[in-house]
Amino acid sequence: MDFTPSTYKSLLMALQSAGYQFITFEDYCRMTEQERTQRRFVILRHDVDAKPKNSLRFAQIENSLSIRASYYFRIVPESNQPDIIRHIAALQHEIGYHYEDLSLKNGDMGKAIQAFRKHLDYFRRFYPVATICMHGAPTSPYDSKDLWETNNYRDFGIIGEPYFDMDFDEALYLTDTGRCWDGFRFSVRDKVPQQEEWSRMGLTFHSTKHIIRWLERGWKRGEPLCNLMITTHPQRWTPWPLAWIKELVLQTTKNIIKSYIINHRK
Numbered sequence: 505m506d507f508t509p510s511t512y513k514s515l516l517m518a519l520q521s522a523g524y525q526f527i528t529f530e531d532y533c534r535m536t537e538q539e540r541t542q543r544r545f546v547i548l549r550h551d552v553d554a555k556p557k558n559s560l561r562f563a564q565i566e567n568s569l570s571i572r573a574s575y576y577f578r579i580v581p582e583s584n585q586p587d588i589i590r591h592i593a594a595l596q597h598e599i600g601y602h603y604e605d606l607s608l609k610n611g612d613m614g615k616a617i618q619a620f621r622k623h624l625d626y627f628r629r630f631y632p633v634a635t636i637c638m639h640g641a642p643t644s645p646y647d648s649k650d651l652w653e654t655n656n657y658r659d660f661g662i663i664g665e666p667y668f669d670m671d672f673d674e675a676l677y678l679t680d681t682g683r684c685w686d687g688f689r690f691s692v693r694d695k696v697p698q699q700e701e702w703s704r705m706g707l708t709f710h711s712t713k714h715i716i717r718w719l720e721r722g723w724k725r726g727e728p729l730c731n732l733m734i735t736t737h738p739q740r741w742t743p744w745p746l747a748w749i750k751e752l753v754l755q756t757t758k759n760i761i762k763s764y765i766i767n768h769r770k
């Protein structure tokens with residue numbers, strides 16, 4: 505079965521065997537251009553949309569392998585569980601804010617930026633938050649990134665937002681959106697412009713096993729492997745067969761709805 509915590513652990517171990525250095529997104533933002541080109545790194549980004557307990561499980565697995573990752577929490581109760589945030593921070597991971605203020609405030613820029621400030625202050629009680637990441641909210645008509653058309657997150661002491669500050673010409677982006685690794689075609693907002701070129705280069709993977717095989721082949725042949733940003737939504741990764749089936753059905757249905765939204769917008 506794919507998308508279980510043990511598959512995730514296998515992926516981490518394959519990345520370790522391939523010689524990847526694990527950095528947080530905050531580390532990446534603080535690195536110099538020279539450091540970025542000298543190291544082969546992977547950034548593990550976790551968007552905690554719901555079921556934060558699953559994220560804690562991921563955080564523990566990573567910690568057992570001496571790996572640090574970046575966890576982005578939403579302000580809503582299905583994500584924001586103080587005890588879990590505290591626990592994940594104590595495991596040496598980065599905590600960031602998974603913001604959606606513009607959609608929470610129905611597009612009102614003034615109200616949204618006030619809410620953003622308040623929510624950022626809240627998360628800074630747990631960790632000195634330095635990076636943020638937009639929550640996609642596919643069914644909302646508002647794109648929360650638009651908040652930065654008239655505001656600057658750097659004024660809030662934020663040094664990075666992956667959709668603006670990650671150079672995807674120097675790192676391949678893999679995301680489990682739609683509960684597969686090639687679901688970007690179903691994604692309303694979680695996409696980067698380089699995706700089409702990667703597809704042409706054959707750098708697309710359906711299952712976690714495909715990624716592991718690609719890594720194994722690369723390091724056995726001594727081929728240069730590219731830098732990576734791997735985004736997961738740990739709520740989709742479950743060890744329980746019933747929850748696993750439920751998640752599969754739900755994601756398949758969601759993909760159909762998202763395809764409709766994408767085609768409808770064209």
Ligand SMILES: [Zn+2]
Binds near residue numbers: 551639
């Ligand atoms: Zn999200």
